[in-house]
Amino acid sequence: MVNHETMNCEQVWREISNYVDGDVDAGLRASMNEHFKTCARCASVLAGTKNVVRLYGDERMLEVPAGFSQRLQKSLAKTAAVQGSRWSSWSAWLVPVAALVLIAGSVLLTNSLTGGRLLKSHHAEPANNIPPDLVVVVSDGAKLFHVPGCPFIHDKNTERTLTAKEAMAEGYVPCTRCLRQYLKTGVTLRPGDQGDDADADDKAEQGEVVGMAAR
């Protein structure tokens, strides 16, 4: 701890910045004041430090390049205009977004109430140990995914290629024909599902597969 009564110059210099900022306790301040009275060197250091703080702290030291304000105003005006139009249309796009959220929510709710699976077809068997990275083909409006080239692909013009994992995530189930090896043998239709929420496309697809298998 510094003995304030007998501070040497180095000790004073160490605290001089805090002193100028008024960030020293009363005892230290008193000791430093005493020192400045008798030490011309430290009085010079103090006077100089005060000059530095006062001169550089003056507003006039903050100069901006010519035209700065004009350029700033221009770019702010541009942003203000963009922001303004964005915010005024906020409520306008909020409506469809809210509607979408409601629709998505009700679809999820319906699905959760009707069996907990997001399968597109309840007639088909979910995949069993299918390699997740297997390349498969699906088409819009259909419910099955196929090995590329399978003759039972519906709506070939909307065909998409993806992995089995992705297809399953979208709710597609394996084709009972081309992907039969990944289905539990002997179970292709669950009797309880017959006719409950199946749609025509689903029936047609399944029927066609069964028909082909019989041929």
Add this chain to the structure above:
Amino acid sequence: MVLTADNPQQAGAREQELILNVQRGQHELFYELVRPYERRVYAAALAILRNEHDAEDAAQEAMLKALVNIRQFRAEARFSTWLIQITVNEALMRRRRERTVAMEALDNRTDDESEYAPRDFADWREIPSEALERKEVRQRLAEALGTLDRKYREVFMLRDMEHLNIQETAEALGITVASVKTRLLRARLMLRDLLAAGWEQGWFSRLPFEKGTKPW
């Protein structure tokens, strides 16, 4: 209406009102809100970036960010401090982007533990603020500041030119309060020596006073 220093209370109330109005969507009022601080914003960017062109870009970008995020401003903070903080962040980000990380780390790694001893003990007096009316004097002071190492210069500029307090300076730069104090002490003492030399070389003479009269 312009914010005046004559009546700080009134100016403060006017600022609050402006902030609320901008937050409610009157973005065209934003320039009025930042106008009193534009020089400080620019200087804060210059403290970090050094180059006038980069500093202007960063200052402008910082003010645009402040406008876009005006709703995040909370009345507990001082608006000027909030604005300066955004500016310092913007400037630091740009500097990091432009400089190699290695250089940055090396430059800012440690505080110089060796103490700085003042060199010049000439008996000099208070330099009158009027000296700053002369562009040449301001230029000399700016040049002296430019000779400091970055870590001292930026602390000094934020603390003594931007008038952030020690804590705010530490937060703005992401360094400790102790580091701010150490660097500030050193920056002030180094500048003092440079000023003392300038005093002897007559930077501050030929002041705009009546011929033959000296204020001391």
